[in-house]
Every structure is written in C-alpha cells, then in structure tokens.
Amino acid sequence: MCTYLTETIKIAGSGKGSAGWFAVSDASVYFDHPVHAMAEHTLNIDFRNPGKGPDARVAVELTYESARELVRAIEATLGSVPPGLVA
C-alpha cells in the first residue's frame, strides 16, 4: 500500500546536505515506500528549508524497527538532559 501519511511540523536547527550546512525550518515525517532503502515501507523524515529550494533537504529512510529505536534513543537522551540546560 501507499500510505500517503504525512506529518509536517515546524522545526528550528540545522542540517547538512549536498551543499553543506543550512538552517532547517520544516520537517515532513511519513511512513511510505522509500526511494532508496531496501524495505517495502520505511519511516521517512525530510528536514527541509523551503526558502532555500527543493534540494535544501536532508532525508532519511529508516526501517520500522530502526525508527522505533531512534525514538527511544532520542527520548532517553532528552530525558537525561541536566536541569537548567533547556528553558
């Protein structure tokens, strides 16, 4: 199936693409057919800066298990941030 499912969010930070570092302002998150990964469906994330054009994009395609593990790792990392480092 083609899920078409897409979450789009505003973000702040930077990413490194084919032309070097750039500020990222948007992210698309979707579970669908990948372009490159060898899986029928993957969790795909596009970190983008639409103002800089379509190629201002850092893309990842992760297997379902990898994406779950990434979420766990991010939560664990953010959960261990010492008090006072974030507002």
Added chain:
Amino acid sequence: MNEALSAETISIAGHNGDEIEAYLAQPTGSEQFGSVVVIHHMPGYDPETKEIVRKFAAHGYAALMPNLYHREAPGASSDDAAAVARARGGVPDDRLVGDVAGAVSSLKALPGANGKVGVIGYCSGGRQSFLSACSLELDAAVDCYGACVVYPPPEGLGLKFTPVAGLAKDLSCPVLGLFGADDKLPSPEETAELSKILDDLGKPHEFHTYDNTGHSFFSVDRPAYRVAAANDGWEKIWDFFGRYLAG
C-alpha cells in the same frame, strides 16, 4: 516492431497554459502510432518511470510523461520535488486534469500520431488516470493500483484526495485495472466496488488482481516488485492498448 526510439525532455503547455517539463519517447521508423500519457507515481518524475515511458516507445507507442511536480520544484531532482509536493498535500485534481489534457494535445500533434490517446498511471497516478478518463475524451485508460477512487482516504492521514468514482458516468473509454490482492490502498474490496459501479453503468472494463502481490508491483527498483504480476500486467497492457490505441 523494431524497438527503435527517440527520447527527450520537452516543455508542454499544461493546466492554465503553464509551461511544464515532460519526458517524451516515440518510436522511430513507424508511419503511424498510438499514444500514451504516463502519469508518474507519488514518488515523482523519476528515472524508473522514464524507463516505462521508453518501454512504451519500444513497443510502438509515443509516450509522454508530464512532470506533475514541475511547478513546486523546477529543475530539482525527482525525490526532492516529490518531498516538496508531499509536504504541500499533493497535486490538485483540476491541475492534474489540465496537465494531462496538455499532454494529450502534444501527443496528437506529433507527426505520425494516429489520433488515439490512452492514459496509464501508477499509485496515486492510478486514481489520476481514472480521473482523467472521466474528465477528458480518451481512448483507453489503465489504473495501476490507484487508491481513493471509491473510498475516501482513511481518517488521520491528512490527505486531500477525494473519491472520484462519482464521475464514472462520464468515463470516456474502457478501463484496465491492475491490482495486488495484498494491497490495502486500494483494497480488493475497493476495486471490487469500483468494478460493480462500472458494471452498473455499462462501462467496459477489465480488472485483474494478483495473488501474493501488494502495492507498486511494477516498480523494478523497489522490494515491492513482483516479477510474475508485473510480467503478466505488461502483457495485459500490450493487449489492451493494442486493441484500443494501435493502428
């Protein structure tokens, strides 16, 4: 069939006269040929779908694929353009029909064109192929696993697609449907419902659903590729277009 062809990127007048990029392949050495508009899948105007365009030319048809994401990302790579289009919710239906109409006009203007034009679409393009056949005067249409033709998209997906089966009374040509039994969008229930709608309207169609096959089974570069279904599907396409477009 000598399989000689030429292929190139051209500009065509799409919806509202917008100039958009398109990929054209046509047989060389044929005095007359039928034509096919190829509607790319949601991942975009990619090298693999251009290969499909050339395959039609090798089989004696002129084929033209408009870049449906050209406006969002002119000159961008196909995957970057698809990412932009996805983030914006996809291609509006009226713009799609206008772009296909422009492709039809361009094909009919080719020296050697016999005036017959069909359409084929994959994935989201399957639905768009059906929509085009309900909106334009065409000679044949192929829907390869297009979802949301009958049923609305599942809630929560944030999709802008709306069902188009309500337009079936205006269907201008026979339809060939090629689907996977393991697909969820479209499900076998949805394609059976579409077949019943067309039966009730007396609209000629033939649907084939392949066992042990899911979505996107024509995609040779993806794990979803199913060689048996794809090979049989291509035979069905050659037979179908041979009846309605050739000569």
